[in-house]
Amino acid sequence: MTGSVGAPAERREGREKVSGTARYAAEFHYPGRAQAWPVPAAVARGRVTGVDTAAALAVPGVLAVLTHENAPRLAEPDDPTLAVLQDPRVPHRGWFVALVVGETLEAARAGAAAVRVDYAAEEHDVTLTASHPGVYVPEDANGGYPAVREQGDPDGAFGSSAARVDVAYRVPPLHNHPMEPHTSTARWEDGRLIVHTSSQGTGAVQGVLAGLFGVPEDRVVVTAEHVGGGFGSKGTPRTDVVLAAMAARQTGRPVTVALPRRYLPAVVGHRAPTLHRLRLGADTDGRLTSLVHEVTTHTSRIKEFVEQAAVPARVMYASPHSRTEHRVAALDVPSPSWMRAPGEAPGMYALESAMDELATELGMDPVELRVRNEPDVEPDSGKPFSSRHLVECLREGARRFGWAGRDPRPGSRRDGPLLLGTGVAAATYPVMVWPATATARALPDGTFLVRVNATDIGTGARTVLAQVGADALDAPLERVRIEVGSTELPSAPLAGGSSGTASWGWAVHEACTRLARRLAEHTGPLPQQGLDVRADTRGSADAESDWARHAFGAHFAEVAVDSVTGEVRVGRLLGVYAAGRILNARTARSQFVGGMTMGLGMALTEGSTMDAAFGDFTESDLASYHVPVHADVDGIEAHWLDEDDPRLNPMGSKGIGEIGIVGTAAAIGNAVHHATGIRFRELPLTPDRVLTGLLDSRTANDARTGPAASGSGPMRGV
Amino acid sequence: MKEFAYVRAGSVEEATSAYAAHPGARYLGGGTNLVDLMKLGVERPAALVDVTRLPLDAVEELPDGGLRIGAMVRNSDLAAHPLVRDRYPALSQAVLAGASGQLRNAATTGGNLLQRTRCPYFQDLSKPCNKREPGSGCGARDGVHRDHAVLGHSAHCIATHPSDMAVALAALDGRVELYGPEGARSVAAADFHRLPGDRPEQDTEIRPGELVTGVVLPGSTAGLPSAYRKARDRASYAFALASVAAVLRVSDGVVGGVGLAFGALAHRPWRARRAEEALLGAAPTAAAFEHAVDLELSAARPLRDNAYKVPLARGIALDVLSRLADAALTRRTS
């Protein structure tokens, strides 16, 4: 081994990115390229009864207006959200009902504004409640997890538990909002469809486009050289790429569709709102006797997507009795989809908040409560863990954070008007891996070329895969070239589910290992074209494992709550992870910190509101949907344990792209409780909620004990 | 965005006559809100009269110790100007509490005053809005209105004015200078923006064709302790949930002069006249401030989801007033 893996190697595409020369999907200037602008539906449910395109076509520079009446017919997609402009149905507000193609962005935009659409609107229902009459238990939730799991007698055990927490939480709809909006540039050349797209995986885009347009896959070329983030929302193709290909076919021109930011919330998926009910029963020692996590969420009328938010409760803690259940209502809302750590992010917010409430109820340190409930095997499956170092993460985090000596009494620290508090929460994310193919070539000049259709959405995939290859080849890192991001390369799965590096890396490792073996056997100079080895991990990467495989982590947060305004600021956020072998210390740190930052947003600033009257998300732009800014983020630290787990993949790695967001919101929420004595159970913790809570608590205290006690919240004892 | 004609004006007179010559014209300043609204289709000018190169880009000292700030002075230059910082700290602070460095570099003093509400229903052409389309209704009243008005709203409109700067100008007794077809005039900054009433489409008292040429700050508030405080959803780069600007003069142990204005509570910067009256002549104590602010905010009529704004505004107002009182007393004794 040359020791490339684990080293903090610099990003291979870094120079292009800092110099502005890295090209993203809208930045391919083919001669005659046209621009297209979609027209969103202005009703929440109904039918298009007429589209008047005359005024739009009269706009100078407008080339075409595609509607359901004239757009190219598509084969029926597996994903119903891709059946754009195929029929007059409007399944939700913001669904695209027309596309205007223009010579320029200005012409396309003006044309879109000039399209007149008439609708037959129908009554709509977009409001999720736990008691919604349309709520049902689906067969399974996202990821194929069974909707319901039950062990023992959770209700009976809960009823007879010495300590009980029975609480409800709400996580609002959230938006991925990668910095690069969903964008594709498509052109048809001699019956071939050639696409640059902003996607987490071009293989799926290729397959979908081939199916929709009825062309063989080998006639569709999809590249995604640089991708401006995705966070799940580019995991599978979205309408931008379908519309670009349709418009290119219709006009005979290369066409770019760059979705306007405001349109994204309705068409690229969102994290569905989740209503949680948690019941935790424990004995007086803090051992769980019953764990019930019930989740109610929404999906759209056209696609069932069920955020698997009760799934982490099947992994985290030992409890003899448990039930985890998902329920869903199909409403006239945009289709939800993946957003960073679907399931785990909202689910662990609820579970880890409830654990904190239980710790308070028991008068027990929340770190110790978690340690005490550490399971021997995965609670749901009974499988042993391939590795599980949650306790070590908690201990190491507590040490680094300075948790020892913390005064557990809420409201015990203040600095002038600022109420200070600290909180902890655990994190988990499953290990996923998929088969992939890769080739490795040794060239006569002593360099190597590794090819795999990985996608670098900002994770540093190129860099890490080159490190994996270099070590397998026992070659210096700079001698290994790598090509990713195109369907012209050996096929490989998407960057999603924190599975990319494991999946691609496995194939790269295998190809390079076998190439090294061939080179060892080879005598004499290499042939001009080099020596090529191809690896396919089908059968190994997707083999059933006898082990429960998950990454774990612990998050610690310190907050300051302004008692005057209800503004919450995070002073410190510290994560410790046990995620197998860390393949690149530099890029890994960036991923962990990035996930934590998004978790901070989930806790404090991000929230979207479904407008009951109009049926859309009110916070549709980046001025109203508040992702954290520089000023919100200070003192974030990510650390990891050396975890040696031989039951994962040849690199010994677990995914790291998502675990940073898991539990962060709970740690911050728990810190806010510690600071204020008030348990907020709805995110985000914006000043309107926090200040109202502080004032209500003050009023309640004044009523109980007189104004002198004002400012310190109620403490719930055992 | 529809096509438009473009005229670059070299003088104020040239600007107003170009405006008159082009029906459907708008003045273009920094463009940070106008261009945004044009992209949304909310503004559809037939012509833009570019006023950014008018010779209105200076901050001048006035004989009474006040300042005249040209309408084209960029927000960042206004906030950084030594005379503004020294004499009217609340104004500098208010400007710096708004938007981002990039936006403040482009946005002008005049344009900041004339920016329009960020009400999401106003910005969305597919929804009713009496401000954008009189008579179409108000989507916000029964909709998502956590950010909306608690004071002075009407059945027709519950929008708030988004400016931070204008709140400070209102508190500091600033005046807005205008030039138009009927000549020059000025309006008190606190009266420049309107309440919505039954004409929410009219944000301000500006008349057709009039151009904001500058803002005058009087000597009477120069050099007094003044401050601006804003509460928002994130630590920076967000519109106010509530804000307050105040200036305070304490003489002989009592409040000799006070200007207090709230932002993000109403369709205009809300000059708290009742609170000011209650404070004049009173000792600058916490009790007096509480009494005055509560008196002012007793007029609040919160909507379903924005009652929090009242205690929020109260809290930051009391904080700012008590800090100013401390500063005023310290100044006296030092």
Place this chain on the structure above:
Amino acid sequence: MGNDQHHSETTLRVNGKPHTLTVDHRRVLLDLLREDLDLTGAKKGCDHGQCGACTVLVDGRRVNSCLLFAVALDGCEVTTVEGLSGDGEGPHPLQRAFLERDAFQCGYCTPGQICSAAGMLAEAAAGHPSHVTDPATPSGEPVPLDREEIRERLSGNLCRCGAYPRIAEAVEDVIP
């Protein structure tokens, strides 16, 4: 197409080179750079001044190029991330610091962050205060930049990958 009611001949100096174009009045600087000059370093993240990805320097000041009509900039000097290092050899110190600190992931906000940082450093040197500057700081003198100042002043540049701490470190690295 020549000048007419809706188009005007406009000259800009971009990264030191003059460009004279007949522009549609609706064309904003960002689209002119990206579409007409093939300078795609400035990014379109929101098109409404809400994200900062399009930040460039106009006459040395950082601005959101998505909100500036190109026609109104006739005669102006524009610097984009592609021209930040001028004629100098190798990358600008900020670009180098971003690389060394791994101050980005997807890279889409990066050109805007770098241009914004360049503009911000000049503002602080010129004595521009920020929201977090102590009001007692003397006017007209350079404002020292601590971490809090950097974070506040760069808050007009969103990064969804969450590279903020690394960006602040990178900017600190280039402060003399």
